[in-house]
Amino acid sequence: VFFWGRLSDRIGRKPVILLGLAGMSVSSLWFGLSKSFASFILSRCLCGVMNGNAGVIKSMLPELTTTENLPVIWGCMPLSWTLGATLGPIVGGYLFRPAVQYPRIFGDFQFFKTYPYFL
Numbered sequence: 644v645f646f647w648g649r650l651s652d653r654i655g656r657k658p659v660i661l662l663g664l665a666g667m668s669v670s671s672l673w674f675g676l677s678k679s680f681a682s683f684i685l686s687r688c689l690c691g692v693m694n695g696n697a698g699v700i701k702s703m704l705p706e707l708t709t710t711e712n713l714p715v716i717w718g719c720m721p722l723s724w725t726l727g728a729t730l731g732p733i734v735g736g737y738l739f740r741p742a743v744q745y746p747r748i749f750g751d752f753q754f755f756k757t758y759p760y761f762l
Contacts, residue, residue: 647699660700666692667693674760677760741759742756742759743759
């Protein structure tokens with residue numbers, strides 16, 4: 644977190660947030676395309692390293708809104724994390740092995756048989 648904060652002071656908050664989003668996107672794609680346990684672990688490590696920009700986003704919130712809206716924004720931050728932590732595993736569970744669970748939709752695609760964690 645300290646690295647991302649110092650980097651945002653040096654090059655700006657927007658480039659750091661975009662770099663973090665790009666890194667998390669790459670790690671998610673890597674996770675979905677992994678075929679070995681070591682690759683799974685490395686992709687999750689990359690995701691953890693790139694997730695340090697949450698502090699940068701929190702420091703950027705007061706700059707984006709007025710002081711009257713700040714309590715509402717601070718209240719929405721934990722709500723979005725909670726919704727993501729609750730709905731993410733549910734959606735992921737429904738999309739696990741799509742070629743097996745939904746053969747009428749995904750059964751013809753060899754890609755989803757080869758990479759069952761891609762979705």
